Amino acid sequence: MIRTLTTGLALAALMGSAAFAETFDVKMLNKGADGERMVFExxxxxxxxxxxxxxxxxxxxxxxxxxxxxxxEGAEAFSGKINEEYEVTLDAEGVYGVICKPHYAMGMVMTIAVGDVAAPDAFLEGRVPRKAKERFEAQLGNL
Ligand SMILES: [Cu+2]
Incomplete structure (x- = not known):
């Protein structure tokens, strides 16, 4: 009886971190609920x-x-295929900028923050299309 209890507790402790991990669904859409075209939602x-x-x-x-x-830093880049559901688990804390390659110029971008983080200074440095930049800036405003 005691032995069973101990085993059960050890198992619960082992599964603890996995049990609390969440999955977020992000839709890839031609038109969002707000009427904007080519969006992650x-x-x-x-x-x-x-x-x-x-x-x-x-x-x-x-x-x-x-x-x-x-x-x-230390995070691995990822890339899903067109028309396919794609799943990625993010372990490194920081800010991730995600794009849809075919619609990058149309501003199809999203931001994922992992952990309690601030927007990195250099995030929008370099060449970012105007519409994508506008949306990234709005998304970073959540931080
Ligand atoms: Cu797209």
Whole structure:
């Protein structure tokens, strides 16, 4: 009886961290609820280390990938295929900039914050299309 209890507790402790990890669904859409075209919805996600982001191919023709250089130090870049659901677990704290490659110029971008973080200074340095920049700036406003 005691032995069973101990085993049960050890198991619960082992599964503890996984049990608290969350999954966030992000739709890839031709048109968002607010009428904006080519969007990730939601366009900003506040996550914790170990959480998973699931990009849903709700509409056709989209993908989700890290924009070059827009990821925390030590984090791995990722890239989903067009028309496919894609799932990624983020362990490194920081700010991740995600784009849909075909619609980057049209501003199809989103931001994921992992942990309690601030927007990095250099996040929007370099060449970012105007519409994408506007949306990134609005998303970073959540931090
Ligand atoms: Cu797209």
């Amino acid at each position: 939601p366009a900003f996600v506040q996550a914790a280390p170990g959480d998973t982001i699931r990009f849903l191919a709700t509409d056709k023709g989209h993908n989700a990938e890290i924009n070059k250089g827009m990821l925390p």
